[in-house]
Amino acid sequence: xxxxxxxxxxxxxxxxxxxxxxxxxxxxxxxxxxxxxxxxxxxxxxxxxxxxxxxxxxxxxxxxxxxxxxxxxxxxxxxxxxxxxxxxxxxxxxxxxxxxxxxxxxxxxxxxxxxxxxxxxxxxxxxxxxxxxxxxxxxxxxxxxxxxxxxxxxxxxxxxxxxxxxxxxxxxxxxxxxxxxxxxxxxxxxxxxxxxxxxxxxxxxxxxxxxxxxxxxxxxxxxxxxxxxxxxxxxxxxxxxxxxxxxxxxxxxxxxxxxxxxxxxxxxxxxxxxxxxxxxxxxxxxxxxxxxxxxxxxxxxxxxxxxxxxxxxxxxxxxxxxxxxxxxxxxxxxxxxxxxxxxxxxxxxxxxxxxxxxxxxxxxxxxxxxxxxxxxxxxxxxxxxxxxxxxxxxxxxxxxxxxxxxxxxxxxxxxxxxxxxxxxxxxxxxxxxxxxxxxxxxxxxxxxxxxxxxxxxxxxxxxxxxxxxxxxxxxxxxxxxxxxxxxxxxxxxxxxxxxxxxxxxxxxxxxx
Amino acid sequence: xxxxxxxxxxxxxxxxxxxxxxxxxxxxxxxxxxxxxxxxxxxxxxxxxxxxxxxxxxxxxxxxxxxxxxxxxxxxxxxxxxxxxxxxxxxxxxxxxxxxxxxxxxxxxxxxxxxxxxxxxxxxxxxxxxxxxxxxxxxxxxxxxxxxxxxxxxxxxx
Numbered sequence: 001x002x003x004x005x006x007x008x009x010x011x012x013x014x015x016x017x018x019x020x021x022x023x024x025x026x027x028x029x030x031x032x033x034x035x036x037x038x039x040x041x042x043x044x045x046x047x048x049x050x051x052x053x054x055x056x057x058x059x060x061x062x063x064x065x066x067x068x069x070x071x072x073x074x075x076x077x078x079x080x081x082x083x084x085x086x087x088x089x090x091x092x093x094x095x096x097x098x099x100x101x102x103x104x105x106x107x108x109x110x111x112x113x114x115x116x117x118x119x120x121x122x123x124x125x126x127x128x129x130x131x132x133x134x135x136x137x138x139x140x141x142x143x144x145x146x147x148x149x150x151x152x153x154x155x156x157x158x159x160x161x162x163x164x165x166x167x168x169x170x171x172x173x174x175x176x177x178x179x180x181x182x183x184x185x186x187x188x189x190x191x192x193x194x195x196x197x198x199x200x201x202x203x204x205x206x207x208x209x210x211x212x213x214x215x216x217x218x219x220x221x222x223x224x225x226x227x228x229x230x231x232x233x234x235x236x237x238x239x240x241x242x243x244x245x246x247x248x249x250x251x252x253x254x255x256x257x258x259x260x261x262x263x264x265x266x267x268x269x270x271x272x273x274x275x276x277x278x279x280x281x282x283x284x285x286x287x288x289x290x291x292x293x294x295x296x297x298x299x300x301x302x303x304x305x306x307x308x309x310x311x312x313x314x315x316x317x318x319x320x321x322x323x324x325x326x327x328x329x330x331x332x333x334x335x336x337x338x339x340x341x342x343x344x345x346x347x348x349x350x351x352x353x354x355x356x357x358x359x360x361x362x363x364x365x366x367x368x369x370x371x372x373x374x375x376x377x378x379x380x381x382x383x384x385x386x387x388x389x390x391x392x393x394x395x396x397x398x399x400x401x402x403x404x405x406x407x408x409x410x411x412x413x414x415x416x417x418x419x420x421x422x423x424x425x426x427x428x429x430x431x432x433x434x435x436x437x438x439x440x441x442x443x444x445x446x447x448x449x450x451x452x453x454x455x456x457x458x459x460x461x462x463x464x465x466x467x468x469x470x471x472x473x474x475x476x477x478x479x480x481x482x483x484x485x486x487x488x489x490x491x492x493x494x495x496x497x498x499x500x501x502x503x504x505x506x507x508x509x510x511x512x
Numbered sequence: 513x514x515x516x517x518x519x520x521x522x523x524x525x526x527x528x529x530x531x532x533x534x535x536x537x538x539x540x541x542x543x544x545x546x547x548x549x550x551x552x553x554x555x556x557x558x559x560x561x562x563x564x565x566x567x568x569x570x571x572x573x574x575x576x577x578x579x580x581x582x583x584x585x586x587x588x589x590x591x592x593x594x595x596x597x598x599x600x601x602x603x604x605x606x607x608x609x610x611x612x613x614x615x616x617x618x619x620x621x622x623x624x625x626x627x628x629x630x631x632x633x634x635x636x637x638x639x640x641x642x643x644x645x646x647x648x649x650x651x652x653x654x655x656x657x658x659x660x661x662x663x664x665x666x667x668x669x670x
Contacts, residue, residue, distance in 0.1 A: 012638050015653035047640035184635055186596030192637040224580045225592075225636050227649045263543055266580030268634060282538030283570075284577040300535060342640065344601035349640030372602065381597055385634075415639065417598045431597070435634065441577075 002035035003081040006054040006061070008111070009040030010196050011228035012189065017068060018051035024072040025053070032076060042197015044111035045351030046098055054093055057083040063090040098367060103329060104353045105337050106314045107190075110197035115232050118239045121200040127245065129316030133208045134253045141212035142168055145315065147323035149335025154180055154271070154308030155383065155412040156488075157401050160315075163305060166295035167213040170303035175215035177206050177305045178280065178298070179312055181222040181229070182264055182271040185384025187343040187415030191309035193351055194339075195222075195229040198313070199236035203259060205312035207250060208319060209305050210257040218259040219299070221276050224266050233261050268385075268439035272487050273306040275441060286441045287487045308413070310339055329355035334400045344417035345371045354399075361395040363416065375420035379504065381428075383412025385435050386492035388499035389425065408499065410492075425504035429497040430458040436493035447490025450481040454497065464510030471508055475501065516555035523548060524556050528563040538564060538574055542581055551582045587622040587629035589667050591615075592646045595632045598639035602654075607643050608632075610657040614664070627668070 007022040008014075022038060029036045044052060052065035053075075062083040064075060071088060078086040090096055104110075114120045121127070133141050146161025167175055179202065183191040195202060206218045222230055237259055240246040248256050262280055264270050270279045274288035277299050298304025314336070318326045327335045334356035340363060342349045347369035364370070364377060371377055379389045388409035390397070397403055404411045419428075433454030440447045454477055461470045478494035485491040501508060516524065527544045531537040541560060545552055552575050561568045575581050593608055612618055615628050622629040638644035641653030645660070647667050655663065 011651045012641055012653065015638050015644060015651040016641055050641075183637060186635045187598045187639045188635075189637040189639055225633060225646070228651070262539065264580075265539060265543070265578030266633075267578050279539065280536055282536035282540075282574070284573050286577075344598040344639060344642055346640070351640075385597060415598075417601055417639065419601045423601070428597070428600075431600070435596075439634070 002037045004037050004039060004056040005081070006039045006041045006056075007051065008043045009115075009228075010043035010050075010111075010193065011226075012047055012193070013043050013050040013052070014228070016047075016050055016066075020069045021051045021053065021067050021072065024069040025075075028072050028076050034076075034081070036081070039114050040116075041112065042110045042115055043193060043351075044093065044099060045107070045193060046096065046348070047350040048348040049090065049096075052090075052093075053080075055081050055083060059083065059092060061093045063093040063096065064088045065090060098348060098350075102353050103337050103355050105317045105326070105329070106201070106310055107194065107198070107339055107351065107353045108317065109201065110193055113198060115197055115199055116235050116239065118200060118236070118243045118245070121198070125320065126200055126316070127204055127251070129319030130204050130208055130211070130245070130251060132319045133211050134251060134255075138168055138212050138214060141208065141319070144318060144323045145212070148318045148326040149330070149333070150311065150314060150318060150326065151334070151401070152308055153310035153314070153338070153413065155185075155410075157411070160307060160311055163295055163307070164209065164213055166293065167215070167303045167305050170296060172303060174217075174300075175213055175303045175305075176299045177209045177213070177215045177218040178277070178307075179206055179218070179220040179309055180271060180273060180276055180306055181220050181226075181309050182268075182276060183226075183309070183413065184223060184268040184271045185386075185413050185415050187381065187417035188341050188384060188413045189343070190339040190341055190351060190414065192226055192229050194309055194313050195226070196232045199232050200240065201313040201316055202233075202309055203236060203240050203246065205315035206259060207245065207257050208315050209307070209312060211250070211253075211255055213303075213305060215305065216256045216258065218257065219280055220259070220261045221264060221270070221280055222261050223264045223270075230261060230263060237261065267441075268435075269441045269487075269489055272489065275487070276306065277304065284441070286443045289486065310413075331355075331357040331398065331400055332402055334402065338399065338411075338414050340399060341415045342368045342418070343415055345373055345420050346418045347372050356400045357398050359396050359398050360390065360416070363399065364395060364418065368418065371418060371420040373420050373422075375422065377418055378421040378423050379419045379425065379428075381417045381419070381496060382415070383410045384415055385432060386410075386488060386495055387412050388495045389428065389503060390499070391503040408495075408502075410495070425500040425507040426458060426462050429500040429508075430455060430462065432493055432496040433458060436489060440489060444484070444486040444490060446481045446484035447486070447493070450477055450485075450490060451493060453477060454481075454494075458497075461508050461510055467508060467510040471501065514553065514555040516553055516559060520549065520553065520556070521559055524559045525563060528560060532564070538566070538571065539578075542575060546581060551585050554583055588627050589648055590629045590631060591664075592631045592633040592636070594634070594636050594638070594642070594644045596635040598635075599643040602642035604643040607655055607657065607660060610660060614661065628664070
């Protein structure tokens with residue numbers, strides 16, 4: 001029997017050399033006449049250990065990392081294929097403390113399975129949720145999602161079951177399930193990791209959604225910046241059709257569900273759900289005025305579920321294990337787990353899936369180990385480019401929708417970007433406005449014009465032109481954008497600016 | 513008005529024909545044109561409009577709305593440097609300065625020899641390995657100025 005070796009094909013791991021490591025392992029094995037079976041899995045999410053190579057031993061999977069191509073001959077010399085001792089040896093993968101304490105539900109298979117194999121997916125518990133769903137009346141599937149407490153993981157945190165119920169209640173012949181995979185927030189990569197590492201979980205989740213509300217077609221709206229995820233999804237969708245988990249007769253149920261991927265074209269605004277629907281229809285991604293809600297009048301004017309990747313990929317777990325099992329994780333109104341992404345200037349960055357409720361401090365120091373540069377953390381931005389900057393004095397805040405909201409921040413898609421003490425918060429505030437001006441769809445004035453004026457005002461503050469007056473003007477402009485914008489882009493772009501003004505006022509005194 | 517050479521016009525019509533049966537096909541059509549030609553020539557706009565029964569304004573509006581679609585020929589290799597927050601926290605601005613200096617061009621420009629186009633991008637989803645860049649669909653992380661130079665060398669030798 002040939003030895004099994006896992007080298008991630010995840011794009012983040014590839015970005016720091018996993019492809020070259022895989023090639024070196026194949027070449028060295030051939031040179032030594034050793035037969036190996038090389039699996040390109042997703043990433044376990046410990047990017048600080050990537051490229052992380054795993055081997056299958058009688059004691060389970062053992063890890064080595066971070067591996068460089070030059071380390072490969074010495075790994076073979078140490079008989080790493082049997083778990084041999086080596087300076088890069090990390091022991092059993094599941095026992096690595098950073099991974100061991102996590103509560104992986106949505107990400108239970110990511111980094112473990114072969115993302116191209118439907119057989120491997122089923123072997124690891126895949127399609128149990130769909131089987132369960134097919135045994136239930138539609139209303140009971142929706143009820144299970146409602147009872148689980150699952151809320152939209154894309155950022156808006158709207159209760160998923162309520163959205164589904166609205167779509168279920170529409171009696172029309174054509175409904176749609178759409179997946180928002182336009183993960184554009186800086187500091188977030190959980191959607192990408194999931195689509196690359198366990199694409200069948202998303203496919204199964206969308207299929208269950210289709211069965212639940214009576215939708216026969218689904219679209220994944222994927223951002224153009226994710227070519228690796230596109231390839232993984234296309235491979236998995238083809239395999240799911242082949243295995244009859246998609247198509248005219250889903251798993252022998254007689255129900256139809258078709259699924260295709262549509263690729264965006266580099267517009268951040270298309271992560272806003274109505275803008276995404278416009279884009280899916282082949283138009284400019286300008287936001288629609290609500291009502292009507294997409295659940296009533298969505299894609300091509302039909303009732304449509306719009307959910308984020310992580311939300312949909314969590315659905316199979318809930319169906320397979322029960323709503324109560326999921327709701328038992330978490331705190332308050334934030335039930336279940338959240339895949340949190342530690343990003344930016346952090347020593348041990350990556351994906352941490354834990355029940356809601358742990359504090360920022362635990363994440364930043366216990367998991368993250370502080371900054372990568374070794375300097376003190378000065379600020380973290382939670383929730384992407386529209387999220388607030390949080391100072392160290394508030395690091396005991398729990399990761400929970402309501403707890404963050406209580407300090408004027410937001411959880412968003414669960415990304416945390418860390419900055420050390422060299423950061424200039426006036427410049428970060430300027431960037432928030434600049435980003436909004438670049439990405440504004442242009443439909444409403446507060447966002448389109450306000451963001452440009454915001455950049456100009458902050459430029460004057462930085463240049464030292466009457467900073468007191470201009471800070472007041474900036475605060476006024478922020479208020480106007482928050483109150484007057486049509487959607488979350490213009491309505492939330494002021495949050496990082498306002499929080500920077502509130503917590504880091506000393507950076508707005510001018511003459512930088 | 514710009515017109516397409518007959519071979520490209522035929523190519524555009526063929527692409528539209530392939531996607532015509534799909535719902536909301538315009539973005540798919542534009543992706544296919546850019547994939548085949550490298551950009552969306554202005555002369556393709558009226559052809560697509562006629563074939564899909566849209567107005568030229570609608571097609572032009574879509575082409576110009578999305579950052580990814582370009583209306584000029586790019587260099588042989590497109591270097592997209594992430595400029596978003598996570599990469600900024602790890603020195604993306606200094607890396608961009610190095611890239612401009614090294615290539616002798618600013619963002620949205622192409623080198624005189626037609627080899628490289630430099631574009632900013634706002635997040636490549638590689639935020640635990642910042643700063644990041646993408647070249648011709650290949651992702652790079654933890655880029656130092658030296659690693660950036662190696663990346664360019666890697667690209668031209670591949």
